[in-house]
Amino acid sequence: MSRREAWTAVAACVLLALAAGALVRTFAAPAPQEFFLHDQQVYLSMARQPFVQTGMLYPPASWRILPPLAARAIGALLHADPERGFLVLTFSAFALIPVATFAFLAALGLPLDTAVAGTALVALSPNTLGYTAWDVVRVDPSALALMCLCAYAVASGKPALLVVSIAALSVTKETALVGASFAVAWALGVDRRLLRAAVLSFALAVVVRAVVLPALIPPPAPFDNFYSFREMIHEELTVVYAARRLLLASGTSWNVLLPFAAVWLVDEWRNPRAHALLVAIVVAEAQILFASDTQRLTAAAYPFVIACCASQLQRFAPRQRAVAGAALLVAQLPWLLENGRVVHLAWLRGVEIAIVIVSASLAVWRLSLATRPRTASA
Numbered sequence: 001m002s003r004r005e006a007w008t009a010v011a012a013c014v015l016l017a018l019a020a021g022a023l024v025r026t027f028a029a030p031a032p033q034e035f036f037l038h039d040q041q042v043y044l045s046m047a048r049q050p051f052v053q054t055g056m057l058y059p060p061a062s063w064r065i066l067p068p069l070a071a072r073a074i075g076a077l078l079h080a081d082p083e084r085g086f087l088v089l090t091f092s093a094f095a096l097i098p099v100a101t102f103a104f105l106a107a108l109g110l111p112l113d114t115a116v117a118g119t120a121l122v123a124l125s126p127n128t129l130g131y132t133a134w135d136v137v138r139v140d141p142s143a144l145a146l147m148c149l150c151a152y153a154v155a156s157g158k159p160a161l162l163v164v165s166i167a168a169l170s171v172t173k174e175t176a177l178v179g180a181s182f183a184v185a186w187a188l189g190v191d192r193r194l195l196r197a198a199v200l201s202f203a204l205a206v207v208v209r210a211v212v213l214p215a216l217i218p219p220p221a222p223f224d225n226f227y228s229f230r231e232m233i234h235e236e237l238t239v240v241y242a243a244r245r246l247l248l249a250s251g252t253s254w255n256v257l258l259p260f261a262a263v264w265l266v267d268e269w270r271n272p273r274a275h276a277l278l279v280a281i282v283v284a285e286a287q288i289l290f291a292s293d294t295q296r297l298t299a300a301a302y303p304f305v306i307a308c309c310a311s312q313l314q315r316f317a318p319r320q321r322a323v324a325g326a327a328l329l330v331a332q333l334p335w336l337l338e339n340g341r342v343v344h345l346a347w348l349r350g351v352e353i354a355i356v357i358v359s360a361s362l363a364v365w366r367l368s369l370a371t372r373p374r375t376a377s378a
Contacts, residue, residue, distance in 0.1 A: 006102070006112040010119055013098040017123040021094050021133040024340035028134035031341065040137040047072040047082035051217060059223045063213035066171045067139040086137045093141030094133075098123045100148035104303055105310055107155035108273075113318065117325030118310035122148075126332055127253060127299035130339030140296055143173040144303075150179035151280075151303045154186045159197030166201035170208035175284065175300040180205045182280035182304065189272030248294040249285050250359075251352030254305055256331040261308035262359040266366040268311075280304040295339070 001009075038061075045056035046068035067089060068082070075085030101122045105115035123129075132138045146169040153161035162183055169176040183198035214223070250258060268274035284301035288294050309328075313321050334351075337343045 001112045001116070003112065006106075006116055009116045010098060010102045013102075013116070013119045013123040014095045016120070017094045017098055017129060018091060020124055020336070021091055021129050024130065024133040024336070024342060025136075028341040031135070036135070036137070040135070043068045043071070043086070043137050043139065044082060047075070047085065053217075053220065055220075057217065057220065059214070059217075059219045060174055062217050062219070063209070064139045064171070064173050065213070065217070066168060067142045070142070071137075083137060090132055090136040090138065090141045093145040094123075094129060096145040097125070097128070097141070097148055100145060100152055101303055101306060104148055104152040104155055105307060107152055108307060108311075110310055110314055114310050114314045114321060114325075117313060117321065117328075118306045120325065120329050121257065121309070121332065122302060122306055124329065124332065124336055125299070125302060126255065126335035126339045127295045127302065130336045131296060131299075134341055139173050140299060143169060143175050144299060146172055147175060147179050147300055148303045151182065151307075154183050154191075154194065154198075157191055157194060159194055162194065162197050163201050163204065166205055167208070170205045171213070173300075174209055175287075176205040176209065177202075178280055178284045178300045181283045182276055185276035185279040186273075189275050245288055245294060247349075247352060247356060249288050249298050251356040252335075253295050253298040255335050255352065255355060256328055257305055257309045258355055259359045259362055260312040260328075261305050262363045263366055264308045264312035266363045267370065269367070269370065274308075277304045277307055281308075 041056050042058065042061040043064070045052075045054045046062065046065060050065075050069060050072065067086070071082045071085035071089050073085070074088045075082040078084060078088070098119045102115050102119040105118045106112065110118070128141055128144050132141050146165055150162060150165040150169060153159075153165050166176055166180055166183070169179055180198070180202040183194065183201050187194040187198035254261065265274055265278055281301045281304050284304075285298055287297040287300070291297060313324055316324055334345050334348060338345050338348055
């Protein structure tokens with residue numbers, strides 16, 4: 001596949017993402033009105049009256065300032081309310097995510113057809129497109145677009161772009177620490193030339209999130225980052241609760257991508273690139289310890305999970321790779337329809353449990369093969 005053909009395919013993925021988002025938004029079942037009375041109202045308040053304590057602001061939602069300001073600007077350009085600005089911003093992110101993902105996968109050195117396959121999977125992301133096409137007053141799509149840009153900056157060795165993308169991500173969502181952790185892990189294991197920029201980016205993310213934003217928008221009451229964690233430990237933690245959250249963070253979040261990513265990570269357990277990708281995934285998954293949401297949080301790991309999955313696809317012969325990529329694209333559609341509130345598929349939970357069991361079994365099998373002592377030939 002030539003680069004021109006690849007970019008044509010990426011453009012098709014962008015159109016696919018926009019069309020799928022429009023269809024989900026059109027056919028999604030109405031959500032209960034109280035669903036929209038939480039973080040969304042904070043973002044709208046910030047967009048309508050920036051940096052004004054209206055009584056609607058509370059952290060950390062009130063510290064995610066870039067998307068509301070962008071929605072305000074877009075709304076002003078369109079002579080419309082910021083809510084319409086959020087609609088345009090969210091769908092713009094749907095278009096940017098596939099482009100940045102392709103650039104990231106190509107920078108990793110993957111064949112162009114494999115990078116296109118990974119891009120198509122991201123274009124129909126159940127966790128991002130499915131959850132936010134009908135709930136557009138969210139910062140998650142913008143954060144994921146910036147995360148993909150950060151991943152590209154790291155993989156392509158662009159320190160200035162890395163610092164800029166982490167700075168933008170720091171005022172978008174706390175997932176800036178996921179991107180910064182990936183940058184540091186990559187710099188330590190793969191490309192030492194990025195180490196200074198990676199450390200600077202990590203420090204920038206910490207200072208912005210922990211010092212600058214709380215000073216700029218003081219919380220109305222003392223804020224404890226570990227409140228949800230302590231509440232979970234003391235009041236909610238049971239075997240059933242832990243199993244459910246782990247299932248949501250694995251089989252539900254990554255569905256059919258999970259076995260491919262798990263096998264590649266185990267097979268490449270000595271590879272510094274795999275270490276860096278795994279660090280980003282683990283940091284993203286760890287967010288569930290500090291919040292009650294799951295899939296919306298773990299979606300921050302999407303570019304890194306896709307990179308693992310695409311790297312596993314690369315091992316297939318070209319024809320098999322194309323078939324497997326198409327099969328994965330179709331196989332994740334039920335989760336897109338479920339998350340998009342288009343249809344409710346009660347049987348998906350059983351499939352997710354089976355996926356986790358299969359993925360764990362494959363990982364253990366591959367690990368046993370990788371660590372088995374080689375017998376000397378006679």
